Ligand SMILES: Nc1ncnc2c1ncn2[C@@H]1O[C@H](COP(=O)(O)OP(=O)(O)OP(=O)(O)O)[C@@H](O)[C@H]1O
C-alpha cells in the first residue's frame with residue numbers, strides 16, 4: 001500500500017467513507033491536516049514525504065496470543081510477551097485527541113483497528129522492547145497506557161531490529177497519567193545503518209496533581225522523528241529531557257507541544273544535542289500557556305555541541321503565553337566544546353582526544369544521570385558509549 | 395637550572411604582555427613572583443604550560459635542557475610541568491576522582507610505570523585528602539563544580555600531590571583561602587619540596603611566603619622581571635608598593 005494514496009481519495013469515495021467507515025473522522029483529520037510534505041510545519045527538518053510515497057507490504061490486523069515473559073515485547077506491531085501483574089490486551093479506542101497537530105497521529109490510529117492497551121496496577125518498573133523483523137513493510141501500532149492513582153510506574157523502552165530495512169514504523173502512545181500518580185517513560189533508541197524508518201507520535205494528558213517524566217535518548221547515524229503533544233491539568237507537572245547523539249547524515253529529533261491548561265502547572269524541557277559529521281539535530285518545541293493556566297512555571301532549554309564540519313542544530317524553543325502571571329525561562333545555545341575545560345584537562349597530561357571524549361561524555365551524562373534507577377541508567381550510558389565509540393573505530 | 399626563560403615576548407590577542415622576560419628556576423628552590431595587577435604574571439605561567447591564549451613571538455623557554463615551545467600542553471604536563479590555575483574551571487559531568495586517575499595513569503604510562511587500578515588509586519587519594527582537610531565527597535563530585543573558591547584551590551593542590559610534578563607553578567594559590575586552608579595548602583606544598591623540584595609561586599601577599607620560605611623574590615612589572623632579591627624584599631614591597639621599581643636597563 002501507499003500512504004500517499006490516502007489523501008487522494010475522491011470526493012465520492014470520501015462521502016462513502018463518511019457513511020460507512022467507523023473511523024471517518026480520522027480520515028477527515030488526515031485529509032484536512034494533509035500528509036506531511038516538506039512544507040508541513042512539523043516535518044520541515046526531516047524528509048518524511050519520500051517515505052510516504054514508498055510502496056509497502058501491509059498485512060491485515062492479525063494479533064498473536066500473548067505469553068508470559070519478563071518484559072513486554074512488541075514484535076512488528078503485535079504483542080508477543082507480557083509480564084504477570086500487568087494487563088496487556090487489544091482494545092477499541094475512542095479517546096483519540098482530535099486536537100492533535102500531527103497528521104501521522106491520526107493516520108496511526110486510522111491504520112490500527114485496535115490499540116495495545118497496557119494497564120499498570122500498582123508501582124512497577126516495566127521494560128518494553130520494540131522489535132522489528134520485516135523489511136519493506138508498513139508497521140503501524142498504537143499503545144495506550146493507563147496507570148492508577150497514587151501509584152508510581154516507569155516504562156523503559158528499547159528497540160531492536162533485524163532485516164527491517166526500508167520499513168516504515170508509525171507508532172506512538174496515548175497516555176492518560178491518572179490524577180495523583182506519577183508515570184515515567186524512558187526511551188533508549190539507537191538506529192544505525194538505516195535499519196528502519198520511524199515516526200513516533202505521542203499524545204499525553206497529565207491529570208490533576210499527576211506528574212510525568214519523559215526522557216528520550218536517541219543515538220546513531222539514521223533519521224527518525226518523535227512528535228509530542230502533552231497537556232497539563234491543574235497542578236500537573238511534566239519533566240522532559242531529550243539527548244541526541246547523532247552522526248553520519250542522521251536527521252533526528254523532537255517536535256513537541258506542551259500545553260498548560262490548568263492552574264499551577266509545571267513543565268521543564270531540556271534538550272542536549274551532540275552532533276557529529278553531517279548530522280542534523282531537531283528541537284522544535286512549543287510551550288503554550290493557556291488563559292486558564294495561572295501560576296504556570298515553565299523552563300525550556302536546548303544546548304547543542306557541534307563536532308562535525310557539516311553538523312547542524314535546528315533549535316526552536318518557543319513560548320506562547322496567554323496569561324500575565326507566570327515564571328518562564330527558555331533559551332538555546334549552540335557551540336563547540338569549551339576550550340577552557342579542554343585545556344584544563346590537557347594541562348594535567350590528558351591527551352586532547354581523551355579530553356574531548358571526557359567532555360562529550362560529561363555533557364551527555366548530565367541528562368543520563370537524571371535516570372534514577374541505577375541499572376537503567378547504566379544501560380543508557382552503555383548505549384551512548386557504544387554509539388560514541390563506534391565513531392571512534394570507524 | 396630546571397627551567398630557563400630567555401628574552402620571552404608574548405602576546406594575548408594583539409597586545410604584547412611579556413616584553414623580553416628572563417627568568418631561571420633552580421632545582422630544589424622556591425621562587426616567588428610578585429607584581430602589580432595586570433603585569434603579566436598569569437600570562438607568564440600560561441606561556442610555560444602552553445595555554446592557547448598566549449602567543450609567543452620571540453625568545454625561548456627551555457626545560458631540562460630542551461625547548462618547551464614545540465610541545466603540546468599535555469606533553470608539557472607529562473614531562474613534569476604543573477600549574478595550579480588562578481581560576482580553575484568547573485567541568486560538570488566529569489567525576490573528580492575519575493579525572494584525577496586518568497591524569498595520573500597518563501603520567502604513569504608516560505613514565506613507563508604500571509597504571510593504578512581504582513582501589514589502589516582510592517587509597518592514594520585518601521591519604522592526601524585527609525592531609526589537605528578535604529571532605530571525601532569532593533572527589534565523588536564533578537570536577538570543581540559548585541566548589542567554593544577555597545575548595546577549588548585545595549583541589550589544585552590535591553592534583554599536584556598526586557601527579558608529583560618537577561616544576562610547580564602556583565598562580566595565586568593563596569587567594570580566597572581561609573587561615574586553616576592556607577596552612578593546609580602550604581603544608582601540602584612544603585611536603586613536596588625536595589632537591590629536584592622547583593616552585594614558582596605567584597602571590598600578592600607575604601602570608602603564604604612566611605610558610606613557604608622562598609629562596610628568591612622576583613618582581614614582574616611592565617612585562618619583565620625587573621628585580622630579583624632575597625625574601626627581605628617582601629617587606630619593602632608590602633610597605634612601599636611597586637612604584638619605585640623601574641626598569642634599570
Ligand atoms: N584572554 C585575554 N584577552 C585579553 N586580554 C587579556 C587576556 N588575558 C589577559 N589579558 C590581559 O593581559 C594583561 C596581563 O594579564 P595577567 O592575567 O597576566 O596579569 P596578572 O599579572 O596575572 O594580574 P593579576 O595580579 O591581576 O592576576 C592584562 O592587561 C590583561 O587584561
Ligand SMILES: [Mg+2]
Nearest residue numbers: 435436437480
Ligand atoms: Mg594573575
